[in-house]
Amino acid sequence: xxxxxxxxxxxxxxxxxxxxxxEASGFKFTSYWMTWVRQAPGKGLQxxxxxKQDGSERYYLGSVQGRFSISRDNARNSLYLQMNSLRDDDxxxxxxxxxxxxxxxxxxxxxxxxxxxxxxxxxx
Amino acid sequence: DIQMTQSPSxxxxxxxxxxxxxxxxxxxxxxxxxxxxxxPGKAPKLLIYTSFTLEGGVPSRFSGSGSGTDFTLTxxxxxxxxxxxxxxxxxxxxxxxxxxxxxxEIK
Numbered sequence: 051x052x053x054x055x056x057x058x059x060x061x062x063x064x065x066x067x068x069x070x071x072x073e074a075s076g077f078k079f080t081s082y083w084m085t086w087v088r089q090a091p092g093k094g095l096q097x098x099x100x101x102k103q104d105g106s107e108r109y110y111l112g113s114v115q116g117r118f119s120i121s122r123d124n125a126r127n128s129l130y131l132q133m134n135s136l137r138d139d140d141x142x143x144x145x146x147x148x149x150x151x152x153x154x155x156x157x158x159x160x161x162x163x164x165x166x167x168x169x170x171x172x173x174x
Numbered sequence: 175d176i177q178m179t180q181s182p183s184x185x186x187x188x189x190x191x192x193x194x195x196x197x198x199x200x201x202x203x204x205x206x207x208x209x210x211x212x213x214p215g216k217a218p219k220l221l222i223y224t225s226f227t228l229e230g231g232v233p234s235r236f237s238g239s240g241s242g243t244d245f246t247l248t249x250x251x252x253x254x255x256x257x258x259x260x261x262x263x264x265x266x267x268x269x270x271x272x273x274x275x276x277x278x279e280i281k
Contacts, residue, residue, distance in 0.1 A: 087218075092247045095210075095218065095261055095272040111269055145217055159224055160208035164217035 072146030
């Protein structure tokens, strides 16, 4: 079964750090670009970061650039999101997702496999 | 950033109704427009990609059309399991942006 399972969310104070993990199974992880998308409570979807199969390209939402870092360990079929200097407006459910097709970050065919999400709450 | 505007933001419909949701881009995105369905407490699900191609396993009552700046998602005969929130997303330019969502509720 094709699956993504996130972990690592929780409650953190403003200025703190968290590392999210996403473990992939049921497909060839090394063949896909992977991405993080978040959804604040009661709000819509927001793309956060994307990484190429071999890690040679990484892209970030402007408001997280310099604070968040996306990485992957292809040997462990895992994707990560290191989040530093967290702010209240980073509170959201964070989803890991697979980008469909071979075109990659742009001109893509969307995100065809999603995890269940992990909740991050930034609050004092 | 390219702004994606969906309308309406919500609608009420009955089982069997034809439903149309529109998505407008602030500038041309060719056909790089995807549609997702999200049910409460669940992850989004890809329905349609590159404007009109149905994702595998998605019922044929869903269809998409459009290019440039104006796109539509149509559900020809609404089923009970279709009550959800629908999002469009452009992947033509960075950052890839989503519309604000359209909530389809039971009338």
